[in-house]
Amino acid sequence: MTDTMRHLFILFGVLFSVLTVGGLLIWLERRLLALWQERYGPNRVGPFGLLQVAADMIKVITKEDWTPPFADKAVFIIAPAILMIVVVTSFAIIPWASGIEVVDLNIGVLFFLGLSSLGVYSVALAGWASDSKYSLLGGLRASAQMLSYEVFMGLSLMGVVMLAGSFSLREIVEAQQDLWFVVPQFFGFAVFFIAGIAETHRLPFDLPEAESELVAGYHSEYSGLKFGMFFAGEYLGITLISALTVTLFFGGWSGPYLPHAVWFGLKTFAFICFFVLIRASLPRPRYDQLMSFGWKVCLPVSLANLVVTGAWILMMK
Amino acid sequence: MAHSTIIEDLRTSFNEAILAVQPTMDSIPTVWVTRDKARDVLRHLKSSVEHPYRMLYDLTVIDERVRANRQDQPASDFTVVYHLLSFDRNDDIRIKVPLVGADLSLPSIAGIWPAANWYEREAWDMFGVKFEGHPHLSRILMPPTWNGHPLRKDHPARATEMGPFTMPEDRMDAEQDALRFRPEDWGMKDHGDGSDLMFLNLGPQHPGTHGLLRIILQLDGEEIRDSVLDIGYHHRGAEKMAERQTWHTYIPYTDRIDYFGGVMNNLAYVLACEKLAGVEVPDRAKVIRVMMAELFRIQSHLVWYGTFAQDVGSFSPVFYMFTDRERVFDIVEAVCGGRMHPAWFRIGGLAQDLPRGWDRLIRDFLKYLPPRLADYDKLVMKNAIFKGRTKGVGAYTLDEAIEWGVTGPGLRACGMDWDFRKKRPYSGYENFDFDIPTAVNGDCYDRGVVRVEEIRQSLRIVEQCVRNMPGGPYKSSHPLATPPVRERTMKDIETLITHFLGVSWGPVIPAGEAFMGIEATKGNNGYYLISDGDIHSYRTRIRTPSFPHLQMVPKMAKGLMIADLLAILGSIDFILADLDR
Numbered sequence: 046m047t048d049t050m051r052h053l054f055i056l057f058g059v060l061f062s063v064l065t066v067g068g069l070l071i072w073l074e075r076r077l078l079a080l081w082q083e084r085y086g087p088n089r090v091g092p093f094g095l096l097q098v099a100a101d102m103i104k105v106i107t108k109e110d111w112t113p114p115f116a117d118k119a120v121f122i123i124a125p126a127i128l129m130i131v132v133v134t135s136f137a138i139i140p141w142a143s144g145i146e147v148v149d150l151n152i153g154v155l156f157f158l159g160l161s162s163l164g165v166y167s168v169a170l171a172g173w174a175s176d177s178k179y180s181l182l183g184g185l186r187a188s189a190q191m192l193s194y195e196v197f198m199g200l201s202l203m204g205v206v207m208l209a210g211s212f213s214l215r216e217i218v219e220a221q222q223d224l225w226f227v228v229p230q231f232f233g234f235a236v237f238f239i240a241g242i243a244e245t246h247r248l249p250f251d252l253p254e255a256e257s258e259l260v261a262g263y264h265s266e267y268s269g270l271k272f273g274m275f276f277a278g279e280y281l282g283i284t285l286i287s288a289l290t291v292t293l294f295f296g297g298w299s300g301p302y303l304p305h306a307v308w309f310g311l312k313t314f315a316f317i318c319f320f321v322l323i324r325a326s327l328p329r330p331r332y333d334q335l336m337s338f339g340w341k342v343c344l345p346v347s348l349a350n351l352v353v354t355g356a357w358i359l360m361m362k
Numbered sequence: 363m364a365h366s367t368i369i370e371d372l373r374t375s376f377n378e379a380i381l382a383v384q385p386t387m388d389s390i391p392t393v394w395v396t397r398d399k400a401r402d403v404l405r406h407l408k409s410s411v412e413h414p415y416r417m418l419y420d421l422t423v424i425d426e427r428v429r430a431n432r433q434d435q436p437a438s439d440f441t442v443v444y445h446l447l448s449f450d451r452n453d454d455i456r457i458k459v460p461l462v463g464a465d466l467s468l469p470s471i472a473g474i475w476p477a478a479n480w481y482e483r484e485a486w487d488m489f490g491v492k493f494e495g496h497p498h499l500s501r502i503l504m505p506p507t508w509n510g511h512p513l514r515k516d517h518p519a520r521a522t523e524m525g526p527f528t529m530p531e532d533r534m535d536a537e538q539d540a541l542r543f544r545p546e547d548w549g550m551k552d553h554g555d556g557s558d559l560m561f562l563n564l565g566p567q568h569p570g571t572h573g574l575l576r577i578i579l580q581l582d583g584e585e586i587r588d589s590v591l592d593i594g595y596h597h598r599g600a601e602k603m604a605e606r607q608t609w610h611t612y613i614p615y616t617d618r619i620d621y622f623g624g625v626m627n628n629l630a631y632v633l634a635c636e637k638l639a640g641v642e643v644p645d646r647a648k649v650i651r652v653m654m655a656e657l658f659r660i661q662s663h664l665v666w667y668g669t670f671a672q673d674v675g676s677f678s679p680v681f682y683m684f685t686d687r688e689r690v691f692d693i694v695e696a697v698c699g700g701r702m703h704p705a706w707f708r709i710g711g712l713a714q715d716l717p718r719g720w721d722r723l724i725r726d727f728l729k730y731l732p733p734r735l736a737d738y739d740k741l742v743m744k745n746a747i748f749k750g751r752t753k754g755v756g757a758y759t760l761d762e763a764i765e766w767g768v769t770g771p772g773l774r775a776c777g778m779d780w781d782f783r784k785k786r787p788y789s790g791y792e793n794f795d796f797d798i799p800t801a802v803n804g805d806c807y808d809r810g811v812v813r814v815e816e817i818r819q820s821l822r823i824v825e826q827c828v829r830n831m832p833g834g835p836y837k838s839s840h841p842l843a844t845p846p847v848r849e850r851t852m853k854d855i856e857t858l859i860t861h862f863l864g865v866s867w868g869p870v871i872p873a874g875e876a877f878m879g880i881e882a883t884k885g886n887n888g889y890y891l892i893s894d895g896d897i898h899s900y901r902t903r904i905r906t907p908s909f910p911h912l913q914m915v916p917k918m919a920k921g922l923m924i925a926d927l928l929a930i931l932g933s934i935d936f937i938l939a940d941l942d943r
Contacts, residue, residue: 082681178562182584182924248677249747258570258928326741328748329675331925332584 056147063136063281068098070280074321081325105276110269117174124171125267125274131164132281139288140215142298142305153214154206157289158199161244164282165191168246168253171275172263183262186332187253190243193339194250198240200347204233204354205293218297227294229357232350234294236343241286243339245279247320249327252335287316368455369393371411376403381436381460387637387876390445392456394436400444400459401469407446407455408474415446415455416764418471419879420905421481423489424892425515431873431894436460440491442468445877445890445905449764449778452785454877467492470499477767480913488513488601498549503594503942506547507540512602519602548578548590559587562924566595570673570928573938577915577927584923589916596942604902608868609635609709610844612902616889617703619904620940622662623883624694626655628707633788634878634889635709639842639871645832647711648790653724653827654697654706655789656820660731661690662883663817666935670810671742673932674751679742686734693723709869710843715836721828728825735817743814749807756918756930757805766917767910770885771812772934776804782881794823806933813935842869868897877905884908884935908940 072087072095079086087094112121135157137147150156165188172184206212208229209220217226227234243250254262264275291297291312300308330338369383369391379399384392395403407415424441426432438460446455459468470493472478482493483502490511493499501508510517518524529537545551545561565576574595580588600619604612616627629651636643643651664687668680691701697720698704698713706713742748758766760776773780781798783791799815801808839847846864850857873895879888885907894900911934919927 078677082678083685084681178560182562248675251675252925258925260569325678327676328671328742328745328751329925330747331751331923333923334747334750 052147055145059136059139059141059147060133063133063284066284067277067281068102069095070283070317071101071276072098073317074280074324077318077321078325081322102273105273106270108269110271113175113177113266115176116266117176120170120174121266122271124167124174125264125271125278127170128164128167128278129274129281131160131167132278132285135160135285136281136288138214139285139292140218140297141309145306146215149213149215152212154202154212154217154293158195158202161198162195164244165195167278168263171267172253175263175266177266179259179261179265180263183253183259183265186259187246187263190246190250190252190335190339193336194240194243194343197236197339197343197347198244200344200351201233201236201240202293203351204230207351207354207358214292214297218292218299221296222299225294225296230294230350230354232346233354234290236347236350237293238286238290239343241290242320242323243335245282245286245320247279247283248324249329250335251329252332283317283320284313287313287320290316368411368451368453372403372406375406379403382434384435384458384875386456387640387874388634388878390454390456390877392458392875394458394460397459397461397468400442400457401471401474403457404444404446404471405474407457413448413450415448415451417447417449418444418475418477418481418767419447419454419886420445420888420890420903421478421485422890422903422905423485423491423513424901425489425513428515429892429894429900437462439463440466440489442485442491443890443903444471449780456877461491466490467494469494470496472496475767476765476917477910477913480909487511490514500547501594503597505540505594507537512599517602519599519606543578545580548592550578550580550588550590564924564927566592570931572669572931572936575912575938575941579924579927581924584925586919586922586924586927589919589927591912591915593912593938594942596938598939598943600943601902601904604899606898608897609871609899610864610868612899613707614703614705616904617705618939619906619943620662620882620884620887620908620937621702622658622665622937623887623940624654624658624661624702625651625698625704625706626658626662626880626882627887628705629655629789630878630880630882630887631889632707632709633880634876634891635871637876637878638874638891638893639709639840639869641710641838641840641842643711643789643838644835645790646834647836647838649827649831650712650716650836651707651789652791652794653824653831654694656823656827657690657693657724659820659883660817660824661687661694662935663813663820664690666813666932667738667742667810667817670932670935671748673928674748676742676745676748679738682734682738682741686731689727689730693720693727696720696723708837708844710840711835711837716831721831724824724828728821728828731821732818735814739814743807743810751925752806752810752929752933754803755806755922755926756933757803758914758918759804762914762917763804766914768885768914769907769910770881770883771809771816772804772885772911774798775801775808775812777802782879782886786879788878788880794826796820796822806929809933809935842871844869870895870897871899879905882907884937884940885911887940904943906940906943908934908936908938912936912941 076086087097090096090100112118138150138153138156140146168187169184172180205226209217246253264272295312298305298309376399379396381394386392422443426438426441440461442459444457470482482496485491486499487501487504488511560581562579562581564579565571566574576592578590579586600615603615613628616631619627664683668683671679695701698706760778763773763776777800779798779800784798796819799812801811837843837847841860844864846861851861871893873893875892877888877890879886888905890903891899892901918930
């Protein structure tokens with residue numbers, strides 16, 4: 046196999062599996078929630094209801110894709126696309142197994158942080174372009190929340206970068222062969238994961254789309270495939286944050302006996318389930334409580350973590 | 363004795379203003395007062411008498427124009443009825459003000475009780491009685507374009523009496539124009555002077571309002587500066603329907619007032635009917651009534667528990683509690699045949715006796731629920747985020763609660779152990795051993811604490827019912843009990859005739875007036891029935907708890923955020939049919 050062929054193979058393989066996983070997650074989440082909530086969930090279409098995903102896809106694609114006459118058309122259409130592009134592109138840097146990654150950037154972590162900052166545009170623009178009050182409130186909440194949690198997310202990762210001495214995700218995984226970074230960087234992990242939930246705006250950080258308050262928040266006016274992109278984008282976001290958590294703190298693809306890719310898949314799956322479990326068990330804080338938690342708890346913790354890690358590295362030298 | 367003292371007191375202070383003292387079947391002192399002095403009398407009763415009547419419990423109007431049996435009552439075309447409640451005396455008083463002729467107006471008491479605001483608007487909407495000095499006298503339940511006042515006797519009760527409906531162009535335009543939002547129509551100030559406040563329509567279609575309720579918010583960012591409630595979307599004319607249905611066939615309509623209360627609504631209604639008719643209910647029927655009513659209280663509180671958690675963003679509890687609710691409905695279905703609206707109580711007793719094996723289902727449930735409630739405590743009430751969202755939010759003091767006519771758990775959350783089951787026992791509640799849970803802060807969380815504990819207390823009551831179920835008949839043998847007991851109909855002609863008339867025509871309840879209020883699921887639910895000696899009621903007034911409770915929302919939500927408003931709405935536990943009737 047030539048290098049080009051190999052690259053193309055990995056590229057399309059990653060794209061295919063990411064989109065498949067994103068789709069199946071919809072089914073997985075509904076089944077898991079049902080399991081924890083004493084009900085059945087989708088179990089009619091196909092074996093275990095697995096074809097529900099296909100049925101949902103067909104529904105979303107064939108539904109009327111309505112653009113409100115009062116909306117800012119161009120921006121309204123671009124907004125969901127930005128989310129999809131940003132999330133899917135982020136998967137390029139994830140090492141799935143030793144040597145299997147779309148691209149091994151020496152600034153991998155920064156690349157991810159940069160892209161996730163771009164993701165804010167998607168929700169902010171969607172809320173703005175819809176020209177509806179609920180969307181506007183949702184968009185504003187989303188912008189404020191994502192911009193703040195962006196800060197702690199970046200800071201929480203610096204400890205890992207210092208320990209590994211690299212921004213490259215491959216090198217970060219290799220640096221964890223002896224000890225997973227979750228042990229020395231537990232606070233970094235905690236802040237990163239919390240910020241990750243906030244970035245994907247899942248419960249308890251789903252304020253931008255809080256159903257009982259803002260109907261559907263920033264995507265209230267969206268329908269059809271454009272809504273589908275926000276919907277699938279959320280699940281891809283969960284997968285991305287889970288995959289990154291595994292890569293940065295839980296040794297990535299490394300593990301005994303089983304093939305690397307399987308280890309990576311299992312670990313990621315566990316975190317995805319954790320995302321769903323959190324959604325099933327927690328209520329939602331108020332907007333001001335969310336912000337003060339971020340700035341008064343997450344920020345000091347991640348800064349302290351950074352200082353202590355730096356001091357420790359200097360002492361070891 | 364207490365009654366005569368208050369009437370003496372009124373006679374000394376307002377002798378010339380008192381027109382008559384009317385005897386009623388419910389022995390609530392009923393005093394007729396002239397229009398000019400009504401306001402002073404009410405103010406006196408609220409603040410200057412010893413053991414004052416601090417709560418405006420109800421305010422309504424009677425269209426007296428075609429009433430036959432009103433001997434010894436002053437001449438009146440429309441009578442305004444004020445129902446006051448005194449906690450110190452544990453007693454009520456009813457003040458009636460006659461209005462005669464074309465000038466249907468009297469001074470507003472919205473300045474004395476803030477709760478009077480909506481009640482007076484309702485009286486204007488339904489009867490066309492004007493309250494001078496009311497801050498914003500406009501229609502409340504009917505649409506602004508409505509013609510006439512529906513509860514007047516000359517207003518048609520059915521569409522078939524109204525002629526065909528047409529919507530010509532000009533009417534269409536008028537209706538469309540009425541839908542346009544103009545802040546001043548709602549008594550709101552339009553801050554058009556450069557300040558950027560946003561109006562936000564929350565509802566009538568909104569996932570957080572639990573039905574058709576519209577709240578117009580004036581927002582500064584997400585902070586609520588002002589809010590106005592637009593109600594009436596669920597108005598079905600329940601009070602008007604009572605004037606067409608027989609005393610007996612109205613029972614199913616009561617089910618649908620507080621539609622989570624089920625037979626609890628029947629209870630208030632049949633108790634009032636029994637007062638009017640003088641029917642004594644056998645013990646077995648009383649205990650079964652209490653048992654079914656308490657099961658419905660548990661069911662209603664479970665739904666509240668789940669939806670409250672959902673309003674605060676917790677996603678799972680509502681599924682658990684609806685599962686439990688199904689268990690209650692299994693019992694209800696086995697006993698009554700129906701689920702949410704069994705319409706199972708009858709004047710004088712019940713529709714049927716309990717089925718064989720009824721106690722096994724209930725015993726299972728009594729074992730099943732307590733451990734689940736302990737789980738919910740951990741899941742909801744002890745959750746830090748949940749506490750953060752509900753503690754200190756939407757609080758009111760005990761005085762405010764009384765001013766605004768709050769009853770039920772909302773009142774007990776302020777520290778007052780006022781429960782009609784204890785204070786004015788009905789249907790044999792005095793024989794049961796249970797506590798009245800209270801809390802101190804009167805905020806969303808405390809209202810929750812009270813309700814959760816009430817579920818446990820209701821379980822205690824149900825358990826006592828199961829253990830001590832008396833034998834005997836399930837319906838009174840009184841001839842006005844409906845449908846009359848049939849045992850002897852084939853043996854003597856008198857019973858046959860009574861039965862035939864009672865079933866085919868309906869019971870004729872003797873002329874009179876009676877009120878009966880009970881501790882329902884949401885607060886105090888009461889029926890004020892006026893019989894004119896006919897097979898249907900002359901006037902049925904339904905006093906519901908949701909009406910005064912929701913009136914308080916703008917006050918509670920001021921200065922808070924949208925998310926808090928949803929927590930407040932969840933904590934009130936209102937039912938829109940209970941609000942609009």
